[in-house]
Amino acid sequence: MLTYLIISLILAVLPLVVRTERMTNVIAALFFLLQVAGIALIIGYGRVDGVMLSVFCADSMALLFHSLMTVVLGFSLIHSSSYLKAEQVSTRSYKTYYTLLMLLAVAITCVYYSDNIAMTWVFLEATTICSAGIIYHREFKQSLEATWKYVFVCSTGIAMAYLGIMLLATVAQHGALDYTSLKEAIVEGDPLYLKVAFLLMVVGYSCKMEIFPLYTVGIDANYSAPAPASAFISTALVNAGFVSIMRIYTLYAESDVFEWARHVLILIGVLSLAVGAMFLRRANNYKRFLSYSTVENMGIVAIGLGIGGVALWAAVFHVVCHTFVKSSMFYHVGIMRHVYDSYSINRIGNYININRVGAIGFIIGTLVLLAFPPSPLFISEVKIFSEIVTVEKWWLLIVMLVLMCVVLYSIWSRSLRLSYHSNQDELHLSAVNRRLSYIASIPLVFAIVLGLWQPQVLNDAINSIIAREVAIEIEEVEIVATPEQACEEVAEDAETTDALVKEVEAAAEEVIEETTDENLDNNGDVL
């Protein structure tokens, strides 16, 4: 891990010392290959679940999200090159952008692999610093505002999360803040401290996961950053927030306040969904529009975590699929900007006649985002709904359905507007890049494939992540589903029961005999 980190950091800062953009692209390609090699080595050498440098652990969650980040990073690097060339940025600016993007990728990777709650915090704070430069890349007045808000709110929010970690540390033995030790120690923790700690940590990390209450800075950041970087922030960085919250969630799973924590997540999820639904109607900028969609989707994920059971599996699956869909949508929006030089929803249109490939990609992306079959989001949302019905939270079902109807109408009407509404802005038809539109659609194809077929390796990874909660239920379902296995299970149970009964009988006979002997002795003494 140390070697990987050192090489990653060297590659990330190398663009600052090279002279040309071409060399920067080569370094970026090497950085991407390093990520692929890192994942391959961990899996190939059987280092899964291995602890590295005593603060990192390559568990299923880290590997899954690192793989996703690598895919998005690859596409972001390709799109960034075209985007920056179209923007005609200076070589210095080009190199700085790539350096910051790669440093952000390193910080996010460290968040995924952190096996220590304080180190997770440290690397999340590091992502704030790396993101700041990317958000300010375009150097206009609004990007300065967005950057200030992002750094300030994230730093303050994460300082609050640190306070939560300190509260949680009161239950830790000898200051051990690794997740395994904390999980064991948390069972004996003061419930009030645990509740306050959970609230502070979730609120602090909400700025990264883009959920209520600190979601606003993420929206501004995505609005201000270049579109390929927005794709990366809106997926890989949001996933880093999700991983951090998921680790806290798992930590609390055996504590007395777990039920309370789940209710908090449901409340945060509903409020995020409501914010998404409300602002999707109002947004007049395609990037802000997609960012609010992220808030809405992460709200659904938070509800999934709060409900638990099969919805927990669905929540993780939802995050995985959302990564592909949302990154693709941001890449399409980035290509669209070259044509219109604007993101204005009310002014631009007629995209279907300008860039048919891009327009169809965007419409299909919208349909997938709206969870129309064969969208993978359809599977996750149906599973979440089914679990809500199982636990009989009818109020939640109704609220979610109403809000999702608003979301559906808003997203669909806005997306169709891009293709079929008349255009009012200046056009730059020479900037139409169909090849790039095809590339932007590739993550979308991945998402649709996941909707039709979920590979066993993905199922295993998700089951491993949620092992404590849902895996048991899934096992039970599988046993009932196959009658032969069920009969064998019953027979085994019966044999075990018979053996136990015999043991108990034998023990009881021994006790009776001993008691009788003692009584006889006593009687003898008395007599």
Next chain:
Amino acid sequence: MILSLIILYVLSLIYLSMADRFRSHTMILALQGLLLFGIAMARMHAFHPVEMGFIVVETLVFKAIVIPIILMHVIRKTQINRITSSSTQFGSLVMSIAALIASCTITYYMHNSNADTISFGVALYALLSGLILIVMRKRVFAHLVGFLVIENGVFLFSMAIGVELPMLINLAIMLDILISILVLGMFLQRMDNDMNTDESDALTSIKD
């Protein structure tokens, strides 16, 4: 000894809510760094050179010297001097006293045998004071001061509950905070150059 230092710390927070000059804010932050150094030293049960060295670097070097120097540099570059409106000062003083009462109440209910009650309550008061500065003041420099007050409060809080983190983690946390301050200071200067203002009201151009 510890009690008198903590009382001084509380007084510094009350003064901070009334102070209108940014130089005073910076000096109070430096004083808080010194007080935190004193409290940390007084709480040490045995002589640990590494731990002591770390406390010196974190409190004396960073909190009492480096960060105030950065803030003074920002003040000189941006030529900001004081908070513009006096009504917010009175409001923040009232809010600060309310926060003090609230912290005492919360500490009473959250009392835990493992934690030092007085430090716990003062740390909570520092956190609330920082939030009040951020919410009540319009100039973004005051927001930066509020953020630093929160950071100092978190440090005091970690002492109150007696958490000892590994040195690597402590170092990483300290560097993170320092870089955040540098980045915020840099953007504050940019804001002054590009927008000719450091009022938070000017930061409302991004809308839906």
